[in-house]
Amino acid sequence: MNKIGRNDPCPCGSGKKYKKCHGGIDSQPQQGYAVTLNSQNQGPPGLTIRKLALGEITPEVLRKITPQARQDRAYTSQFGHVRQPITAEFQGFRFVAAGNQLLYQPSDRAQFFTDILMNFVPIMFGKAWFDGEVAKPIGSRHPVMESRVKALTYIGKQPKNPDGSYHFQTTGPVISYLTFAYDLFVVKDNGRLDARLLERLKNCNTFQGARHELFAEATCLRAGYTIEHEDETDGSTRHAEFTATHRITGLKISVEAKSKHRPGVLGQPGTVEADGQHNLKIGHLLNDAIHKNAQHPLAVFLDLNLPWNTAERLLGMEPPRPPHPVIQNTLDRMRRRHGGTDPINLLVITNHPAHYSAEEEAAPSPHFLCIQSQVPSLVAARPDALLAIHQAVIQSGRIPQFFPGKEPPPQIQRIRTLPVPNIGTDSRY
Secondary structure, X not given: OOOOOOOOEOOXXXXXXXXXXXXXXXXXXOOOEEEEEEOOOOOOOEEEEEEOOOOOOOHHHHHHHHHHHHHHHHHHHHHOOOOOOOEEEEOOEEEEEEOOEEEEEEHHHOOOXXXXXXXXXXXXXXXXXXXXXXXXXXXXXXXXXXXXXXXXXXXXXXXXXXOOOEOOOOEHHXXXXXXXXXXXXXXXXXXXXXHHHHHHHHOOOOXXXXXXXXXXXXXXXXXXXXXXXXXXXXXXXXXXXXXXXXXXXXXXXEEEEEEOOOOOOOOOOOOOOOOOOOOOOOHHHHHHHHOOOOOOOEEEEEEOOOXXXXXXXXXXXXXXXXXXXXXXXXXXHHHHXXXXXXXXXXXXXXXXXXXXXXXXXXXXXXXXXEEEOOOEOOOOOOOHHHHHHHHHHHHOOOOOOOOOOOOOOOOOOOOOOOOOOEEEEXXXX
């Protein structure tokens, strides 16, 4: 190709001299130029130069980035704004990053991401905790260990596929264990797993409250928030569980998590309540949440801890209906006590009943109800950012089965995600 003189016609076909066109300084620096190799059937290949329109992406670049962008969007739509597992196989081992920690196990025992999750909790809780729980009699162990043993026992009874995987109905213990393990992984991999929270999770007496705080933190991470834990050593005032900052809008919210304790479940002493005998009062939990001296608009995560049938009467949204009077009356009283405004900007009411299921009973679907105040005491600068939490709540219970880049075999489904749960929103609070 001959060198183009500064006074020669520009090869782009504009009719201008080269020095006034592509050989000079463009008067619109925000625009660029695409150079493509124009291969012909006869003669040597040549170059074609054309000006790009504002915001235009060349087909060559688009072909490279579109599949990855499409894959990222698909992952985000299903699992939220958390990163896909970072993983690689090397010398017969599967390696998976979890925050600043590297997990690994033999590749033949890590065909699926859920295989990693099965062993993730013992790794995080430590050998001493694990050995101590194994030594306890069945029925007196930590709730996580109880669900783990029941899940593995059930899975071990199922026939294997030719590749060594299993295909089975998702039971309550299976989903209880895996959703806990995945929430723990999400927080470890995308945020900073607080050491105090980890110790509370390991303790049977404090597990239930810590478990719901873990759910709230994982949900906020899925919603695109970053997490900052409060200084619990500061005894001069009460704190919310953590502060969450929306990465896109910059909205800061204070987050409080409350879970209804009930006898005989989730490590609590006593006899399980009979159907129809459950205490449904939630006012004291909400009052405690709003007295935590929140510095920002307040989001409260409240878990009712009820069997599915009872929760359906309170939170079922088919056909669509307003919040149950038990809930609405509590919120109305709270509003009256605060001068006609709501101290809670977003109330996320959940019920995860899988731990009420028998060992081989199919896992019941959870219930969710998100209520966003229209007359909050402390106005959020970007209330739309709170809607991201509602979307992330819907995504809870969805667990990746396959490692990135591995197409799922159509005849195999290792762990089924939860069925679409009953979802409700109400903005009149």
